[in-house]
Amino acid sequence: MxxxxxxxxxxxxxxxxxxxxxxxxxxxxxxxxxxxxxxxxxxxxxxxxxxxxxxxxxxxxxxxxxxxxxxxxxxxxxxxxxxxxxxxxxxxxxxxxxxxxxxxxxxxxxxxxxxxxxxxxxxxxxxxxxxxxxxxxxxxxxxxxxxxxxxxxxxxxxxxxxxxxxxxxxxxxxxxxxxxxxxxxxxxxxxxxxxxxxxxxxxxxxxxxxxxxxxxxxxxxxxxxxxxxxxxxxxxxxxxxxxxxxxxxxxxxxxxxxxxxxxxxxxxxxxxxxxxxxxxxxxxxxxxxxxxxxxxxxxxxxxxxxxxxxxxKQDIKDYLLYTGLGYELLKSVRKINFFKIHHLIKNTNKDPLYTEQASRINDDIFGLCCMLGESILHARKHKKDFFGVYLKALKMIYNFKKYHFKSRI
CATH class of the missing domain: 3.90.550.10 (Spore Coat Polysaccharide Biosynthesis Protein SpsA; Chain A)
Incomplete structure (x- = not known):
């Protein structure tokens, strides 16, 4: 038994x-x-x-x-x-x-x-x-x-x-x-x-x-x-x-x-x-x-x-917003664009656009974008500032590049 x-x-x-x-x-x-x-x-x-x-x-x-x-x-x-x-x-x-x-x-x-x-x-x-x-x-x-x-x-x-x-x-x-x-x-x-x-x-x-x-x-x-x-x-x-x-x-x-x-x-x-x-x-x-x-x-x-x-299952769509926001954050971190990060946190008007573009994100960075997007939504909920989001995203991107399994096998 x-x-x-x-x-x-x-x-x-x-x-x-x-x-x-x-x-x-x-x-x-x-x-x-x-x-x-x-x-x-x-x-x-x-x-x-x-x-x-x-x-x-x-x-x-x-x-x-x-x-x-x-x-x-x-x-x-x-x-x-x-x-x-x-x-x-x-x-x-x-x-x-x-x-x-x-x-x-x-x-x-x-x-x-x-x-x-x-x-x-x-x-x-x-x-x-x-x-x-x-x-x-x-x-x-x-x-x-x-x-x-x-x-x-x-x-x-x-x-x-x-x-x-x-x-x-x-x-x-x-x-x-x-x-x-x-x-x-x-x-x-x-x-x-x-x-x-x-x-x-x-x-x-x-x-x-x-x-x-x-x-x-x-x-x-x-x-x-x-x-x-x-x-x-x-x-x-x-x-x-x-x-x-x-x-x-x-x-x-x-x-x-x-x-x-x-x-x-x-x-x-x-x-x-x-x-x-x-x-x-x-x-x-x-x-x-x-x-x-x-x-x-x-x-x-x-x-x-x-x-x-x-x-x-047919109604599950929220994750697309995570990923779309995360992709925008990824681009903003690479360009050190603090204004855009602040905009992602404070302005929700473009959320439908970010959701729509999520389907075009490559599979190899999809999970990374999910997690980056989560940091944006977390910042919105808990009223965090843009610089903390930037530092967290920077660390996440660095660890992804260095420790993602495909780069380690």
Whole structure:
């Protein structure tokens, strides 16, 4: 039996259904678990998909039951809903990834949904897509370890700020900082080391935290009690824009360029930053394929929820504004045109024109333009000045030129 856990509110469940479908469709029905591990005594091969949520309507529950029945014809599975309450997480701060709901924290208490017979579970963010036989992850030997996880591709300069005994303190992260979007959890060790309680205790003292549950887990699980998985198992698609590896710069992606390139050529689980249900097009992979097309291919095969998703697909256009604005910013940075950058932030009259020209942007810089455009929209929303946007764009363009995978292989 394989236990997999997701966090999803009512609106996110349809996206979770695509991930669940990708897991089923990529399971090799011709193989048993013993084909992966000859010493295994697993006989009842069945996926249990656990959804942690704050509310699921009767209509959505019926859809999930129909999804389960359809997928069960391909490979044995069961979908189980667990309702949690934000009130149970009142000691956890609202900031960063948990800016409006406490849902990101729900995974911290997932051990409470399992009895003692379940020794291991796999947590996955809903904005992921499986491209391998998920059973291979359950082969990981977690003896003596609390979790198996993948290193986060972002900068490791962040920290948690908290108060203890009336004094301000900080917990600084290092190169071993992991991404909590995929966690293979040894439930016995998780409980033994009181991770849930440690996270809640630290959270109650925090006055600054950026990545919510991810920061708390990194602060409470010692490095020696983690198993480092290949980057392919949580391939964050932002690294298709650029990835700075540990043999190129300290405190970045904790994998060598060679290790990253192996994952790039054969990613096993994609982790979408630019959500496919918002971006029909973003980055292009090693095979020069739009990374979002993989998700929509599975969405079209997803029982029950697929038709709804394909209807919504026809109205997805906002990403074109991101890209059109980003292209204008790219040109402005190259010409050091501060007036134009200021104009992009303050004047929205030409937005329809920028949206229209997005379709003419070359694929090799499309993802870069998406991210540059995001900085313009961020500046509009938070009333940032043009010079900050210029510096951020300059750094992004420099890193893209130097660390984009096509220039590094």
């Amino acid at each position: 394989y236990h997999l856990v997701f966090s999803a509110d009512e609106n996110y469940i349809k996206y979770t259904s695509v991930l669940i479908t990708s897991i089923i469709l990529n399971t090799d029905k011709s193989k048993k678990f013993q084909d992966f591990d000859k010493n295994s005594n697993i006989k009842n091969e069945k996926y249990f998909f656990h959804i942690l949520s704050n509310f699921v309507s009767d209509k959505t529950r019926e859809k999930l039951l129909n999804l389960q029945n359809a997928l069960n014809e391909i490979f044995p599975c069961e979908i189980i809903i667990h309702i949690k309450n934000d009130e149970d997480f009142e000691k956890f701060p609202i900031s960063g990834a948990a800016h409006s709901l406490k849902l990101p924290y729900y995974r911290l208490k997932l051990s409470s949904i399992f009895d003692e017979s379940v020794k291991k579970c796999l947590y996955l963010d809903s904005d992921m897509l499986c491209m391998c036989d998920m059973r291979e992850l359950f082969l990981t030997n977690l003896e003596g370890k609390i979790i198996a996880a993948v290193g986060d591709p972002g900068s490791k300069r962040s920290k948690i700020k908290y108060k203890e005994d009336g004094k301000k303190k900080a917990f600084y992260f290092d190169e071993n900082y992991f991404n909590s979007g995929l966690l293979l959890i040894n439930l016995e060790e998780y409980k033994k080391h009181s991770i849930e309680q440690k996270c809640e205790e630290l959270a109650s003292k925090c006055y600054y935290i950026k990545a919510a549950d991810q920061d708390l887990l990194n602060a409470t699980i010692e490095t020696r009690l983690r198993y480092k998985l290949d980057f392919a198992y949580n391939f964050n698609i932002i690294t298709l824009l650029y990835a700075i590896c540990k043999d190129e710069k300290k405190n970045r992606l904790n994998y060598t360029r060679a290790e990253f390139n192996e994952a790039l050529k054969n990613p096993k689980i994609l982790h979408y930053g630019e959500k496919p249900w918002k971006f029909l097009k973003s980055y292009f992979d090693y095979k020069d394929k739009n990374i979002n097309d993989y998700w929509w291919d599975i969405a079209s095969k997803t029982p029950v929820f697929g038709e709804e998703l394909l209807r919504e």
